[in-house]
Amino acid sequence: MPLDALTINEAAETTGWSPRMLRYVERVGLVAPARTTKGYRLYGPAELQRLRTLRELLDAHELGLSDVAFAQRMRSDKALRQAVDGWFTTEPRRPSDVPAADWLRFEQEKHERLLEAAVAAA
Amino acid sequence: MPLDALTINEAAETTGWSPRMLRYVERVGLVAPARTTKGYRLYGPAELQRLRTLRELLDAHELGLSDVAFAQRMRSDKALRQAVDGWFTTEPRRPSDVPAADWLRFEQEKHERLLEAAVAAA
DNA sequence: ACAACCCTAACACGGTTGTGTCAAGGTTGT
DNA sequence: ACAACCTTGACACAACCGTGTTAGGGTTGT
Missing domain, CATH: 1.10.1660.10 (Multidrug-efflux Transporter Regulator; Chain: A; Domain 2)
Known part of the structure; x- marks a missing residue:
């Protein structure tokens, strides 16, 4: 042993x-x-x-163990992380001159970049 | 009305x-x-x-509502976010030439910067 | 004024979390 | 070989989550 x-x-x-x-x-x-x-x-x-x-x-x-387990799930599941982050950023009066689809994609990618960097750094 | x-x-x-x-x-x-x-x-x-x-x-x-509620708590409570992020990054064989305290502080601040940017962008 | 709506508070109830305990059986060390 | 470990599985149980329902009491519109 x-x-x-x-x-x-x-x-x-x-x-x-x-x-x-x-x-x-x-x-x-x-x-x-x-x-x-x-x-x-x-x-x-x-x-x-x-x-x-x-x-x-x-x-x-x-916290509960389930909370930490969920945090872990968010770090390892990119789609989940994006979905949750996306929900918190719905409809905060976006700039009206840019098409909605483009704006949404921009926001998603921005979060993806930032959070991936954070996870990668871990 | x-x-x-x-x-x-x-x-x-x-x-x-x-x-x-x-x-x-x-x-x-x-x-x-x-x-x-x-x-x-x-x-x-x-x-x-x-x-x-x-x-x-x-x-x-x-997900459950409690999961999303916890995600929200993590975004609004900086200390909580740091604590949880910190736990996932404990002892992954850090570079041995830098003192532990400094390394830990560096990691914390790095996460803080990144995640604050993500939240501020929301 | 009366029906139709809103509010909070509470009882109920199946499902999940967090925890202990116990049973039946395999492994290890002396 | 025998005690002292380890394994998984199950029963139990309080506390919480998600949800419906009902009760008692205000508000609103016609």
């Missing part, structure tokens, strides 16, 4: 999550640890760090 | 939402219509548009 990887109960001990919740956090798509050939979960330093900061994140802003 | 503003039942009729849900959508912070002095809701063209596209958005990506 790798020296700097913990089993689920050990990881639970040092992160404050219960083993049950570690499995649940994995199920919802955040913090998925490596596995041994026989299926045992192995939590490395990166996973442990993510688990600790996740707890802080949730507590500090009163 | 303003000519191009609808009451809640009329708005429900043309948007496909139920009156109950229009009140709920307002409660969760999306699409808040104007009010008459006596408290009657008045849905203008902008609100009607947002309601129709909201329905499309939810259906197209299997």
Whole structure:
């Protein structure tokens, strides 16, 4: 067994999550640890760090795991990100001299560029 | 009554939402219509548009209202946005020659600049 | 003044989230 | 071989989400 990887109960001990919740956090798509050939979960330093900061994140802003899962979905699904961003920018009295279709496409591409840069930088 | 503003039942009729849900959508912070002095809701063209596209958005990506509400919270609460963005970018093997504190601050400010631009553009 | 509308508040109810616990069975270390 | 782990699956349960319905009370238009 790798020296700097913990089993689920050990990881639970040092992160404050219960083993049950570690499995649940994995199920919802955040913090998925490596596995041994026989299926045992192995939590490395990166996973442990993510688990600790996740707890802080949730507590500090009163979020649910589903909120963070949704944020992750927005980062990985470009179409979703565009759709949501697009919804918040509907009909804010656009300049009337430019055709609507062109304006909309411009806005979409602008957001796409900006947010892709943000994600790429991550 | 303003000519191009609808009451809640009329708005429900043309948007496909139920009156109950229009009140709920307002409660969760999306699409808040104007009010008459006596408290009657008045849905203008902008609100009607947002309601129709909201329905499309939810259906197209299997979202809940709470997801969109959370997205809105992320756009309006800078600290939240930074915290969430920060979590997704924890410990991805940063360049080892730059002190951790500086690197972290640099990343935070970079995200802040990019996302502020995106929101300001909206 | 009366019907037809609007308001808020509440009860109801199936579905999801977050969490614990327990069961049945495979793996590991001594 | 045996205790001490690990796995998945299921039952349970409070809290919340999305939605309808109903009740009690104001407002508006004819």
